[in-house]
Amino acid sequence: MKSKISPSMMCTDLMNVEEEISVLEEVGVDYLHIDIMDNHFVPNITLSTDFINAVRNKTSVPLDIHLMINNPEKTFHLYKGCNKQDIICIHYEATKHVQRTLVMIKKLGARVGIALNPGTPICMIEDLLSDIDIVLVMTVNPGFAGQKVIPSTLDKIERLRKLLDQAGYTDIEIEVDGNVSFENAKIMREKGANIFVGGTSSIFNKDASISDNCKRLKKIVGY
Ligand SMILES: O=C(CO)[C@H](O)[C@H](O)COP(=O)(O)O
Secondary structure, three states: OOOOOEEEHHOOHHHHHHHHHHHHHHOOOOOOEEEEOOOOOOOOEEEEEHHHHHOOOOOOEEEEEEEEOOOOHHHHHHHHOOOOOOOOEHHHHHHOOHHHHHHHHHHHHOOOEEEEEOOOOOOOOOHHHOOOEEEEEEOOOOOOOOOOOOOOOEEEHHHHHHHHHHOOOOOEEEEEEEEOOOOHHHHHHOOOOEEEEEOOOOHHHOOOOHHHHHHHHHHHOOO
16 A cells, blocks of 8 residues: 655644645645644644644645544534545544544545544454544554654554455555654554654654655655
């Protein structure tokens, strides 16, 4: 499956977002990953739907919207501008009626993602495979950039790819988010992930430019 990269916009320099988006566009990225947090599902608050709209007005790069919020369905009226390249991803535990919520995302016109926290077993989504396009494997507990990968999540990627392939869902993509460093990205790719969310440990690592970091990450994941 084709490798894709999705820079995590919570790691941009918020005083220079427009400039950094131009750099990302120029180097070529597949998505812009936008984390929305509510301080309930995760203990942090980040970007907002206003940020999504502002970014959408500046770029045609598809948006990869990761909702780390409770009852995401109550906010869907705020994502009306989605197109069929965008991803909207919810967490399994975020709503009582997860299948209904996934169908609602499809109706919004976006690609449908479901996220698994490090402690959420793969079996929880076995009955949802026909409703999703992407599984987002959180390789850290969601909420904060700059954490260390949880080793058991690497094995989970491999088990998930096997399950998807055996069940005939070879086209469901596996996205990884959390400490996707240059070293970890290589392992994650080998285990079967193909969408890589790059944060402080790769694309926005201060040791090199965003452009050089993107090029390096692309090379590592076999772009
Ligand atoms: O989802 C996230 C945090 O919940 C961030 O996207 C991610 O953690 C950022 O990457 P890094 O771990 O490399 O700083």
